[in-house]
Amino acid sequence: MDTFSPYLLPLALLPLSLSLLLFFLKRDSSKLNNPPGTSGWPMIGENILFVMSGPQKFVNDRMKKYSPDIFQTSLFGKKIAVFCGATGNKFLFTNENKLLTVWLPQSVRKALLIPSFVESSLKELSVIFRSFLHDILKPEALKQYIPLMDSMARDHLEAE
Secondary structure, three states: OOOOHHHHHHHHHHHHHHHHHHHHHHHHHOOOOOOOEOOOEOOOEOHHHHHHHOHHHHHHHHHHHOOOOEEEEEEOOEEEEEEOHHHHHHHHHHOEOOOEOOOOOHHHHHHHOOHHHOOOOHHHHHHHHHHHHHHHOOHHHHHHHHHHHHHHHHHHHHHO
């Protein structure tokens, strides 16, 4: 018993000191001006809920729970802020490359983009996305979407 007694006090104090350290770190991080929301489980984040419920339901649920304008979450291994609504979109598009930059996790870059763009700089990605959105939102392209949107709306109304 005497051989273990010098080790008992440090072993008893270790969990207490770690819990106090975590408490103070968490308290200091709450003073930051972060949007409302959670980051889910460590390393996993909220990926499981995102995949199971689908992107639209996931975002709508978070908008109802936290804020209709902005919330934070953890997807693809990174903490992110999600801007919602017209004011959020206006903020994003008017401040791009000023206050904000386009960012995609490496895994998403590999999945969505041509391999030559995986190592591209953020400004190059921003230019690519801008041209992509510009092509999709041209009036000629939108005219092609109208029959599809009309048939989907009719199907939805008939289903109810």
